[in-house]
Amino acid sequence: MATNPSKPLLLALIFIATVLIQPLTLLCDGEEEKYRNCNSSLKCLTYPNLGYPFWGLNRPDYCGHPSFELSCREEALEIAINSIAYRILEINTNTHTLRVARKDYWNNICPQSLKNTTFDSDLFYYSSNTQPLKLFYDCPPLPVGLPGQFRCNINSTNYVNLIVTQNSEARNISNTMKCNHSVDVAISRSMMQSLQSNPSEQNLKEALETGFELQWRIDNRVCYECHESGGQCGSDPSLGEFTCYCLDGAFKTTCGSPPSAEAKKTKNTATEKAIIIGVSVGGAFLVATILGFCIFFCLGKKKKKHPVGYVSKEAALSPPVSDPVSDKDMPPAPLLNSFQTQSIPSYPSSKSDLERPSPNSDVQVFSYAELEKATQNFNRSRELGDGGFGTVYYGKLDDGREVAVKRLYEHNCKRVEQFMNEVNILADLQHKNLVKLYGCTSRFSQGLLLVYEYIPNGTVADHLHGSRVKFGLLSWPIRLRIAIETANALIYLHRKDIIHRDVKTNNILLDSTCSVKVADFGLSRLFPTDVTHVSTAPQGTPGYVDPEYYQCYQLTTKSDVYSFGVVLIELISSLRAVDTDRKRQDINLSNMAVSKIQSQALNELIDPKLGFDKNHEVMRATTSVAELAFRCLQQERDMRPSMEEVVGVLREIENDKSSSEMSKVVDIGVVEDDIGITKRTPPAFSPNSVIDDHWVSSSTITNSL
Incomplete structure (x- = not known):
């Protein structure tokens, strides 16, 4: 067999290239380590996706702000602020709010060490929902009948103590009664009102365990700019300065900006390494170039020339492969249609096929520049909403269409997965x-x-308890229609083997005629027909998450039914799904509703503006909807109805009306045309179509239930 004389030269070139690349790879690995570590989210209990400014557990200290270290205990996530440990009850990354409770006061109003609640005002401040509370310890005998007294038995000594809710009273006690110790704590505004009306020991315990809201001042815009430049947010642990970790080093704000203090420390060492490697690479590259020319010359003589325009059989049968680098500078792709079968490329993921559906419908691929122009360079005045995954902007395309452009915060593998998930699902619906x-x-x-x-026309949440309440558009007939249309959309999804996973009033949009547009499929997943459930870590929004899903990690269509039950309660009550201003047992609306329904106290639940006590038809209909919601909110999923059953009951409620006002509700029951797959053509522009604030899903479950 003849031997190709060029092969030894080719092998030699490959060997030289390998020797050259290896030290560069080792150097890059050192630069990439912090980038990779800070790309991972902090995972603890019900908080699987915490990033900057938080660190701890799997996230090293340089991945967050020095004051935001989190500890994951068996029963709770904790943070230490000024040497005081706090249990974290809720985290809202959109509003930069922590709801915390002091660990030393948890189930204990007589701690061994008496410390004031203090914090660095440059980092934290009380929210408007928080009020200070003064506790006096080791007081002299107090007047009999003075409200707010409680006792502590410490080391066999019985101490008399006092709860004080007003600053003027606190000053008076300090001046006259001379208690030996006073402690400043904080509680929520609603619990302060409860204590003022009844300053009992039990109410004090409840107030301290309900916690208070603390907001942080870390500016996420710098972090966002770092992400936009391809970096990961972090800090220099020794100085506490923000640092943007990139593949090629650490920078002050964005990749390519001036180096950070941390980067400057290692500058000399890195420079020396670079010089050594540079000299080595330069010399070896010269040798490799000479060898390369030799190989090219040898192979060029033997290579059989093909006529211009020749394409091999393999190339003709294989789809074109796009270059990630050159893709950025290509003109915008045309509208994909039946004559051009190019689809959005698949993305790398360790997830199962259940998480990676393939789109088979037409999707228009826009250029970044085109959308940048449509949103006036993502002008902040055009922001429609902000959430856990990104910001939504109003835009107007060159063809005149008004659009809502969701811009994801990060551009990494995790966000690409979120991005592709939403595209793949929506493209086929x-x-x-x-x-x-x-x-x-x-x-x-x-x-x-x-x-x-x-x-x-905004979201249902806006009209029920948000910025659009003042317009008073949601009469009872409209609310009933919203319930039916939303249920219709969920039936369609379930019949397409899709679970929405984040059904809530913030994700139910209303067009100019108050017709429903269910939105935000970023948390959705395809659900195979041959299994009863999918096991996955709980995701969703606090107050709406199926408790069985939360406890057993088993996602089913009945998880959407539970969330829809919460939506029904919101529609009849106009109350928020979670509200820390309510009493502790009523903070979660689903718990409050179940309790009111069981105690036959619907009049305390239903929005008075609906005319529950004045209009018999409204009373009958809202009572029936409450009973349906009660079935949807059952703890065990097998006890809940299917969405088909839900729509059937809602239609019966609608059709059973007798007053002329109720008869105005349009019959939009489920018909086969609603459920069937419509012709897959690019969506036509509707001048009345739209989206509004709160458009981004607010959270993967970064909050406690």
Whole structure:
């Protein structure tokens, strides 16, 4: 057999290249370590996706702010502020709010060490929902009948103590009664009102365990800019300065900006290494170039020339492979149609196929520059909403369409997965009560952007208990129609083997005629028909998450039913799903509703503006909806109805009306045309289509239930 004389030269070139690349790879590995470590989320209990400014557990100290170390205990996540440990009851990364309770006062109003609640005002401040409380310890005998007294038995000594809710009273006690110790703590505004009306020992315990809200001042805009430049947010642990970790080093704000203090420390060492490697690479590269020319010359003589335009059989049968680098500078891709079968590239993931559906519908691929222009360079005045995954901007395309552009905060593997998940699901869905996806950018684009139809009339949450309550648009007939249309959309999803996983009033949009557009499928997942459930870590929004899913990690269509039950209660009560201003047992709306329904106290639950006590038809209908919601909110999923059953009951409630006002409700029951797959063509522009604030899903479950 003849031997190709070029092979030894080719092997030699490969060997030289390997020797050259190895030290560079080792050097890059050292630079990439902090980037990779800070790319991981902190995972603890019900908080699986915490990033900057938090660190601890799997996130090293340089991945967060020095004052935001979290400890994961068996029963709770904790943070230490000024040497005082706090249990974290809730984290809201959108509003920069922590709801915390002092660990030393947890189930204990007589701690051994008496410390004031203090914090660095440059980092933290009380929210408007928090009020200070003064506790006096080791007081002299107090007047009989003075409210707020409680006792502590410490080391066999019985101490008399006092709860004080007013500053003026506190000053008076300090001046006259001369208690030996006083402690400043904080509680919520609602619990302060409870203590003022009844300053009992039991109410004090409840107030301290309900906790208070503390907001942090860390500016996320710097972190966002770091992410946009391809970096990961962190800090220099020795100085506490923000640091952007990139593949090529650490920088002050963004990749390519001036180096950080940490980077300067190692500058000399890195420079020396670079010089040594540079000299080595330069010399070896010269040798490799000479060898390369030799190989090219030898192979060039033997190579059989093909005519211009020749394409091999293999190339003709294989789909073109896009170059991630050159993709950025390519002109925007045309609208994908039946004559052009190019699809959005698949993405790397360790997830199962259940998490990686493949789109088979038409999706328009926009260029980053096109959407940047449409949103006026993502002008802050055009922000429609902000959430856990990204910010939504109002935009207007060159063809005149009004759009809502969701811009994901990060551009990494995890966010690409979120991005592709939403695209893959929405691209294949067409239903009048689902928001339309117009298109997206390439996953190799400068930023990950999703383009939706723009819905002008806000969310149901806005109209029930938000900024649009003053418009008073949601009469009872409209609320009932919202319930039916939302249920129709969920039936369609379930019949397509999709679980929404984040059903809530913030994700139910209303167009100009108050018709429903269910939105935000970023947490959705395909659900195979041959299994009863999918095991996955709980995700969703506090107050709406199925308790069985939360406890057993088993996701089913009945998880959406539970969330829809909460939506029904919101529709009849106009109350928020979670509200720390309510009494402790009523903070969670589903718990409050179940309790009111069981005690036959619906009049305390239903919104008075609906006319529950004045209109018999409204009383009958809202009572029936409350009973349906009660079935949806059962703890065991097998006790809940299916969405088909839910719609059947809602239609009966609607059709059983007798007053002329109630008869105005439009019959939009489930019909086969609603459920069937419509023709897969690019979504047509509707001048009345839209989206509004709160458009981004607020949280993977970063909050406690």
